[in-house]
Amino acid sequence: MWPDDKRWVYSITYDEGCQALLDNALIMHRRYGVPGHVCLVASQVGVPRDVPGSSYDGMMILSREEIDMLREEGWGASCHGMTHGTITEENWREELLDSRTLLEDTLGTPIPLFCLPGSNHHYDAVLAHAAEAGYDGIMTIYDDTNHRPIEPMRLCRVPLHTQYPGPFFSAFDPFKRIHQAQALGGWIIDYCHCPMPGRPIHPAKDCTLEQLEERFATVCAIGGDEVWLAEPNEVVEWVLRDAGR
Numbered sequence: 001m002w003p004d005d006k007r008w009v010y011s012i013t014y015d016e017g018c019q020a021l022l023d024n025a026l027i028m029h030r031r032y033g034v035p036g037h038v039c040l041v042a043s044q045v046g047v048p049r050d051v052p053g054s055s056y057d058g059m060m061i062l063s064r065e066e067i068d069m070l071r072e073e074g075w076g077a078s079c080h081g082m083t084h085g086t087i088t089e090e091n092w093r094e095e096l097l098d099s100r101t102l103l104e105d106t107l108g109t110p111i112p113l114f115c116l117p118g119s120n121h122h123y124d125a126v127l128a129h130a131a132e133a134g135y136d137g138i139m140t141i142y143d144d145t146n147h148r149p150i151e152p153m154r155l156c157r158v159p160l161h162t163q164y165p166g167p168f169f170s171a172f173d174p175f176k177r178i179h180q181a182q183a184l185g186g187w188i189i190d191y192c193h194c195p196m197p198g199r200p201i202h203p204a205k206d207c208t209l210e211q212l213e214e215r216f217a218t219v220c221a222i223g224g225d226e227v228w229l230a231e232p233n234e235v236v237e238w239v240l241r242d243a244g245r
């Protein structure tokens, strides 16, 4: 079903690629052997984030050198737009195509995946031009496990959060979608931004560092030898190769 007879797949992505990942999340990745992935705004690598209104505005973003170091540890990267703005028929070349070219030049590596900035509201505009802009896949925030046959152009991600807003105030669940992925041979892509010790930067956009560790420990305890801990670019590459066989 998956390479090496794995039964299901687990990935995690960090939108924006804040430098603070190095002081916090990276420790957990090394401890549990999970590769990470950062979704980068192409025009904002190695500089403070400039997206006014964002909970992460002003936070330092990873540099090329720091991303190189993470890539050597198995991490991957994707494009999160040129400006993090809404993608339209008017600006898609800049936000999808020019951004990918810039990010590939900045990082010196191919960027096969696009990650929707903000929300799913502009998914249709992105889908309409993603292939032309050179992408093999789109990561969204539709909350689901990816079931086979995997649709690379509509990859769902599972928000890993401390608490969602009302009316349900959904609490953190380290088991979220694991049994579904296990039963159906699916692929979980967790989504958060920058887990910090003790308190999340934003309760609906992040978990804490302690919750991240609980999530990794749960994935590893339940998954054992049956889970493929993989980075999304690698999984999409495998899916496309498998489809072509």
Ligand SMILES: [Zn+2]
Pocket: 015, 016, 080, 084, 116, 117, 118
């Ligand atoms: Zn974002």
